Amino acid sequence: MNIAVIIAGGSGKRMGQDVPKQFLTINDKPIIVYTLENFQKNEKIDDIIIVCIDGWQHVLEAYAKQFGITKLKQIVSGGESGQHSIMNGVEAVYGKYPDDTCVIIHDGIRPLVDESVLNDVIETCEKYGNGVTSLPYNEQIFVIKDEVSTVKYIPRETLRRVSTPQAYKLKKLHESYKTAMEKNIGFTPSSYVNTMMVDLGETLYFSKGSDKNIKLTTKDDLQIFMGYLQGVDKNWLK
Numbered sequence: 001m002n003i004a005v006i007i008a009g010g011s012g013k014r015m016g017q018d019v020p021k022q023f024l025t026i027n028d029k030p031i032i033v034y035t036l037e038n039f040q041k042n043e044k045i046d047d048i049i050i051v052c053i054d055g056w057q058h059v060l061e062a063y064a065k066q067f068g069i070t071k072l073k074q075i076v077s078g079g080e081s082g083q084h085s086i087m088n089g090v091e092a093v094y095g096k097y098p099d100d101t102c103v104i105i106h107d108g109i110r111p112l113v114d115e116s117v118l119n120d121v122i123e124t125c126e127k128y129g130n131g132v133t134s135l136p137y138n139e140q141i142f143v144i145k146d147e148v149s150t151v152k153y154i155p156r157e158t159l160r161r162v163s164t165p166q167a168y169k170l171k172k173l174h175e176s177y178k179t180a181m182e183k184n185i186g187f188t189p190s191s192y193v194n195t196m197m198v199d200l201g202e203t204l205y206f207s208k209g210s211d212k213n214i215k216l217t218t219k220d221d222l223q224i225f226m227g228y229l230q231g232v233d234k235n236w237l238k
Contacts, residue, residue: 001101002122003047003093004039004071004165008032008060008108009078009085010053020053021216022108026226029067031216032060034111036069039104042118047073047097050108051089054078083191087177090170099171102126105193106165109216112228118165120208125167128205132167132194134160135209160206162194163213176200 008022022032032050039045048071052060057075064072076092078085086105093103102125106113117133124131137159142150168176176197180186186196194204216225 001046001097002044002104003049003097003101004045004104004106005086005089005093006032006035006039006048006050006106006108007078007082007085007089007164008053009051009088010082010109020056022053023056023059024222026222027229030063031111031225032108033063033067033069035106035108035113036064036072037067038111038113038115038118039106040069040071042115044119044122045071045104047071049074049076049089049093051076051078051085081187081189081191083187083193083196086193087181090173090177094170094174097170099169101170102167103170103173104165104167107163107215110164110213111216111225112210112212112214113165114210114212117208117210117213121165121167124205124207125169129172130166130168130197130202130205131207132162132204133165133209133213134162134206135211137161161209162204162206163209163215166193167207168193168197176202 010020023030039048050060050072052075054077060075074092076088079088102122104121121131121133137156140156141154143152145151179200180196186199197204212228214221214224216222
């Protein structure tokens with residue numbers, strides 16, 4: 001069984017808008033709905049759980065009915081951080097599904113995740129016990145010496161950039177969060193499931209990524225998203 005835990009618990013302060021960015025409407029449709037539709041139409045996804053910012057649960061329920069998100073089974077309150085929100089989602093589903101259920105964690109503000117990326121992260125999880133969406137890093141990375149200079153770089157062929165979706169087996173995921181809380185591991189401001197797992201000594205396995213799977217954090221990201229929605233004539237591409 002495969003269930004999606006969609007994280008929509010943030011306030012979106014960096015976007016500078018009056019509503020949380022996941023509820024911004026683009027072409028008469030909220031961003032969160034674009035995200036949910038990718039999971040709704042994917043045949044491998046059985047159920048959807050959403051971790052939602054407090055005060056917006058009823059709005060989300062209304063949108064789910066309006067846009068036919070029939071796989072939505074539960075809405076969970078968000079936490080004090082993204083990591084706490086994910087943990088809330090895991091706690092909400094633990095015991096309701098078999099231990100070997102594949103739990104796909106995904107940011108609600110990544111509305112362009114496609115079927116091939118979703119399918120591959122599930123298949124990787126089934127094969128290895130987890131899967132993390134990733135891509136090669138195509139830019140040069142330099143280590144800061146001081147505020148204005150550097151003398152050291154990291155070879156980009158040794159790097160991968162990881163995003164969501166990420167997939168983990170339910171029992172292992174629940175146990176990992178329990179251990180992390182007990183040992184105070186993996187709950188820094190920048191922590192996520194993947195970093196927590198590595199901090200706990202786990203090996204992660206890469207699955208297919210896509211440059212199209214952008215995270216909507218700033219106004220510039222919204223412009224890119226709207227560009228994708230408009231589509232581009234690719235007939236000239238070989």
